Amino acid sequence: MSARVVLQQADIARALTRISHEILESNRGADDLVLLGIPTRGVILADRIAALISGIAGTAIEAGSLDVTMYRDDLAKHPTRTPAPTHIPASGIDGKTVVLIDDVLYSGRTIRAALDAIGDIGRPRAVRLATLVDRGHRELPIRPDFVGKNLPSAQTERINVHLVELDGADLVSIDEVRA
Amino acid sequence: MRHLLSTRDLSRDAAIELLDVAEDMADTQLREVKKLPTLRGKTVVNLFFEDSTRTRISFEAAAKRLSADVINFSAKGSSVSKGESLKDTAQTLQAMGADAVVIRHPASGAPQTLATSGWIDAGILNAGDGTHEHPTQALLDAYTIRKRVHGSASRGKDLDGLRVTLVGDVLHSRVARSNVWLLTTLGATVSLVSPPTLVPVNTTGWPVAIGYDLDEAIEGKPDVIMMLRIQAERMRDAFFPNSREYSKRWGLDDGRLGKLQATTIVMHPGPMNRGLEISAAAADSPQSTVREQVTNGVSVRMAALYLLLSGDREDA
Numbered sequence: 442m443s444a445r446v447v448l449q450q451a452d453i454a455r456a457l458t459r460i461s462h463e464i465l466e467s468n469r470g471a472d473d474l475v476l477l478g479i480p481t482r483g484v485i486l487a488d489r490i491a492a493l494i495s496g497i498a499g500t501a502i503e504a505g506s507l508d509v510t511m512y513r514d515d516l517a518k519h520p521t522r523t524p525a526p527t528h529i530p531a532s533g534i535d536g537k538t539v540v541l542i543d544d545v546l547y548s549g550r551t552i553r554a555a556l557d558a559i560g561d562i563g564r565p566r567a568v569r570l571a572t573l574v575d576r577g578h579r580e581l582p583i584r585p586d587f588v589g590k591n592l593p594s595a596q597t598e599r600i601n602v603h604l605v606e607l608d609g610a611d612l613v614s615i616d617e618v619r620a
Numbered sequence: 621m622r623h624l625l626s627t628r629d630l631s632r633d634a635a636i637e638l639l640d641v642a643e644d645m646a647d648t649q650l651r652e653v654k655k656l657p658t659l660r661g662k663t664v665v666n667l668f669f670e671d672s673t674r675t676r677i678s679f680e681a682a683a684k685r686l687s688a689d690v691i692n693f694s695a696k697g698s699s700v701s702k703g704e705s706l707k708d709t710a711q712t713l714q715a716m717g718a719d720a721v722v723i724r725h726p727a728s729g730a731p732q733t734l735a736t737s738g739w740i741d742a743g744i745l746n747a748g749d750g751t752h753e754h755p756t757q758a759l760l761d762a763y764t765i766r767k768r769v770h771g772s773a774s775r776g777k778d779l780d781g782l783r784v785t786l787v788g789d790v791l792h793s794r795v796a797r798s799n800v801w802l803l804t805t806l807g808a809t810v811s812l813v814s815p816p817t818l819v820p821v822n823t824t825g826w827p828v829a830i831g832y833d834l835d836e837a838i839e840g841k842p843d844v845i846m847m848l849r850i851q852a853e854r855m856r857d858a859f860f861p862n863s864r865e866y867s868k869r870w871g872l873d874d875g876r877l878g879k880l881q882a883t884t885i886v887m888h889p890g891p892m893n894r895g896l897e898i899s900a901a902a903a904d905s906p907q908s909t910v911r912e913q914v915t916n917g918v919s920v921r922m923a924a925l926y927l928l929l930s931g932d933r934e935d936a
Binding site: 508511512516517519520521522523524525526527557560561562563 | 621637640641643644647648651652653655656657658686775926927930931
């Protein structure tokens, strides 16, 4: 059971740069843009993309985090999860374009929870979704707007995203969990 | 967490986790929509065999903000007055499908009995039992202290090095007992100041220093001073000559308030006997956290309910 590396550090950097350009293009600039990362690694990615977009557009854009634990539909099926903090930028999300950012998009249930959480915080003009890896197997009608890498996978496989800030290296790998 | 019965058996990590979850809950209470869908479909029963205002309302608000259904039960006007036993009441609740029972009872150990008897599968939350414990009160006190000391950077922090003085009716106070254990677990040094007649008979094993002189304690510059309520309803003896005498020697009056350091936090679990154990000026001063304690109580109880009711019960 050895992990197969599918994205190296340079691949991740290129993917994030491309996503940053795509977000700017679809939003026609950096105005009224708020990035919300989903803990844990989505928050790191949101900060990186915010820095990239600020560099490209020349204006600082706001990034925060959105914890979805309290909105999950599978709380009773797992051991108790500890929530992570939510930080919404001070100017709020009303009338803004919110881009949700997560590391891996899988069943879509996390994003469903995130949409409910956003509804309780305010009313954005639009909500978009960016993900570093889309591994398929959606269980809900949810589709990402910005994708770093499409990674068709079997449900028995496991996708591991490592980021420098947390894991010491930038790396995406796949390994087989169940036979 | 399966039950929350006392703070004595709460580990440091478990206590800090609960306080951190309470911070997240407090954040959600600043939103436009305060209600979270987390405990949708769960039933929380408030089983109150003793009078209570803030604890019952606080638990009810906490459960409702998490979308649980709340059933309020008070012994007055129920079949308890017809002589129903705790066992039969518990089995009735079990038959109705309660997921958590918040119990307040005049007998120490009643929540423990419910939790271990096998009469009911629900998670049990102790909301005050006799003169034993009141864990959520101690947790909200710890939360309030941590918030005052560390401000917005309080996540993950403990109470290392803080000196807390509890003053008054320790004998009848479950709040004092829960605080002694919890605050010590979190790293604080706890001391008690009380009339000799209101010190528990046996305090062996309590991690505290016991004094009898409030002025001496104030000269020691404590970081926190917590006034306990004189529990007249539990007093079947003359523990002090009269209330004026008590107030003069052990009450936080205006003179003593002036001698406190400006940074000392003044706490009271409520309900207050203004003019007896605490003066109106002390209760309403900027150093007082009485109202913060009530606000924080809802967040702490949301955290307790969340940790008790979410997650796979088989793993707990």
